[in-house]
Amino acid sequence: MAGVSAVSRFALRRSVSAYLTQTCKRITRGIIFTAGAHAANSDDYLKLTPQDWKKKLTPEQYYITRQRGTEPAFSGSYYNHYEDGIYQCVCCGSELFSSTTKFDSGSGWPSFHSAIGGEEGSVETRQDTSHFMIRTEVLCRKCKAHLGHVFPDGPQPTGLRYCINSIALKFMPEKIT
Numbered sequence: 001m002a003g004v005s006a007v008s009r010f011a012l013r014r015s016v017s018a019y020l021t022q023t024c025k026r027i028t029r030g031i032i033f034t035a036g037a038h039a040a041n042s043d044d045y046l047k048l049t050p051q052d053w054k055k056k057l058t059p060e061q062y063y064i065t066r067q068r069g070t071e072p073a074f075s076g077s078y079y080n081h082y083e084d085g086i087y088q089c090v091c092c093g094s095e096l097f098s099s100t101t102k103f104d105s106g107s108g109w110p111s112f113h114s115a116i117g118g119e120e121g122s123v124e125t126r127q128d129t130s131h132f133m134i135r136t137e138v139l140c141r142k143c144k145a146h147l148g149h150v151f152p153d154g155p156q157p158t159g160l161r162y163c164i165n166s167i168a169l170k171f172m173p174e175k176i177t
C-alpha cells in the first residue's frame, strides 16, 4: 500500500509540475506574442527586455531596430518595392507607412513623404547626433523601434523624406475587398 501511495504521489507531483511548466510557457508565449498583436499597448512593449526582443526578432532585426543600426543601401527588400499596401513595424505590427506615400529617392532605402497619422501619428522623431552628424531619428511611437531618419529634402506635399530600413518594416498587401 505504501508503495502504491508513493508512486501516485510521485505521479501527482510530476503532473502538477508538468502543468505548471506548460502554464508558464503559455504565459511567456502570450507576453511575447501578444506583443505582435494590435491589442498590446505601448507599455507592454516598453517592459520587454533586450532578451525578450532577441527571442522575438532575427539578429538583423534586433540590430537595426533595437541597436539603431542601418542596413546597407540597396540591400533591403523594400527600396524597390511598389505594391499597394501598408508597411508595419516589424517589432509590434503598428501601421507606419502607406504605399501611397512611397517614392523612389534613389538612396537605396525605402522612402516615404509621410507617415501614417502625420506628426502625431504612428512614428515619432528625436534628434540624433551620432556619427558626427545632426540628424532626425525616426522611431515607432508604440514600441520605440529605431526605423531610420527623416530629411527635409523630400517631395510635396510634406517636403520630407522618411528614409527607413527595410528590415524594420513588414509589408502587408492591401486587402482586396
Ligand SMILES: [Zn+2]
Pocket (backbone or CB within 6 Å): 089, 090, 091, 092, 093, 094, 140, 141, 142, 143, 144, 145
Ligand atoms: Zn513598433
